[in-house]
Amino acid sequence: MEDKFERQIDYLRVSVTDRCNLRCFYCMPEEGIELKTHEEILSYEELYNIIKSATELGFKKIRLTGGEPLVRKGIVNFIEKLHQLEIDDLALTTNGILLSKYAADLKAAGLDRVNISLDTLQSDKFREITCSENYSLSDVMKGIKEAQRVGLTPIKLNVVLIRGVNDNEIEDFARLTIDSELIVRFIEVMPLGNNYDWVKEKHISITKVKEELNQFDSLIPAEEGVGNGPAKYYRFSKAAGKIGFISPISDHYCPSCNRIRLTADGFLKSCLMADKELNIKKAIRSESQADGLKKVLKQSILAKPKQGLGDEISADFESNKRLMSQIGG
Template sequence: MKDGHMRDIRYLRLSVTDLCNYRCQYCMAPEGVEKRPHSEILSVEECVEIGDAAVACGIRKIRLTGGEPLVRRGIVDICQGLSELNGLEELCLTTNGSLLPQLAGPLRRAGADRLNLSLDTLRPQRFQEITRLGSLGQVLDGIQAAEEAGFSRLKLNVVLMGGVNDDEIPDFIELTRTHPWEVRFIELMPMGPCAGWERSRFLSADEVLRRFSGLVPLKDSGVARRFQVPGWAGTVGLIEPMSHRFCSSCDRIRITADGRLKACLHSRQELKLRGLHGEALREAIRRGIASKPERHHLTEDGSETPRCMNEIGG
């Protein structure tokens, strides 16, 4: 289905929880978020019903997000239900990877096609400082478990932060020498706890090109500008919501864990879907797609976006 600006909307990011087992400094407060009653969060059945309605409206790819989607009870059942939808071409998850040693196999068998892993540093002490609760070793074990389960061509998402992890740009790119992964550097957005950080923390993704010579441009795919060192196994992606808006090619909508459709990550406009069924649900999704704004209006202080990333779906 096309939105009001003739973009073909084919991609849904469906949040299944706003909870996380990490407390990343740029995403969440040290104490985390207040746990909601189960009744306020989409059930397994509602997730599948909404996914089915979205596919009927032209969605062909669904990515499950959070918070951390793997802490969600029933995540394998959600994957199983969505993977069986007629017309869905791709089912993906974005995860911090810490629970993949236990869940990579069940997720793959349930029909998940691809994984993106959030990994902001390759240094154990720094990893603990950024995540507050995480262990780098768990994530590395999770990557191994994902590959053993049959997830190929993993994507590693690195939020680029000046004075925090920008000195690791060459180390991350070096991973693509022998691994068929895509390392994606994502510009830090002024949302939630990091909205008031000093400006030096917010780097343009072009800094990657300045810090590492030898990257050759590839044909763009989706929101990322892609590069590769000739002869290396993997690729490098730059995702630039701040310095290079990609709104003109944005093909996605989002649904929050409490069942509200957001046609743009940074818009205050939300459309309630819970309680709707059948044609009423499909019509609401169509209205949401039609209302998608031409471009986002994220301000430097993050004031345009009322929810934190873990509440929207990262």
């Protein structure tokens, strides 16, 4: 499928739940969010039918997100069913808290790999960022080791950079790639929902990160690897792993965007930064035929704006009002 700007759209990110077992301060407001009811959330059967229709249109990459996808009961069986579809890359993004428990079953069910969101390597700071007293950094580290053991690889660690919070850990994260085949990806914090002014103060340019890491050891361009996403990959000369840089603010990747998103409550978002959504839940609950779902999927692809970030956004572009936790990472 092509959009109006001749971009090949073959990647669907699917949020299976709006619930999460962490409360990361940059993702969710302190007062929390109003969770959707059971009736508002798409059932696994509905999610499967939408994904099946998407694969029949040519979507080859499916990523399950949340909230935290591993908190939804039945996720392993759902992945096992998806594995029977023609999907080249079936992946999942998780905060890693429950990964040590589920990694082996996820691999057996047919999941190819995992991305793990981790913004600090310090235990005290982990509690501060996640606003959690029930879980710890050690839970995530156990999940990473178990995912490596069962082969949910390549494992990508997603690090959202926040000035004054974790900008003193850039080198520590990069060092993880020296002796391990981990891929550490540094991501510029993005303006979503009501955090626009906050992001201006906390934003760290990827350019500055590269400069810091080049002082530690020279970065060498590396192959893109699995996923074909927005990251640009490098490595240190003798490192086993890679370092990725995702710069949605300082060097946006809109010209090569290949994805649309499905929210847990049944809306298709053709652009993460745009407020416009298409209601596919209405289609699947009123006419479950594949043609009806494909029609809405095609509409979403054709609705993708040329650009959602940068200086050339059209005057009629409406910025996204949902928080990341309500969209799916």
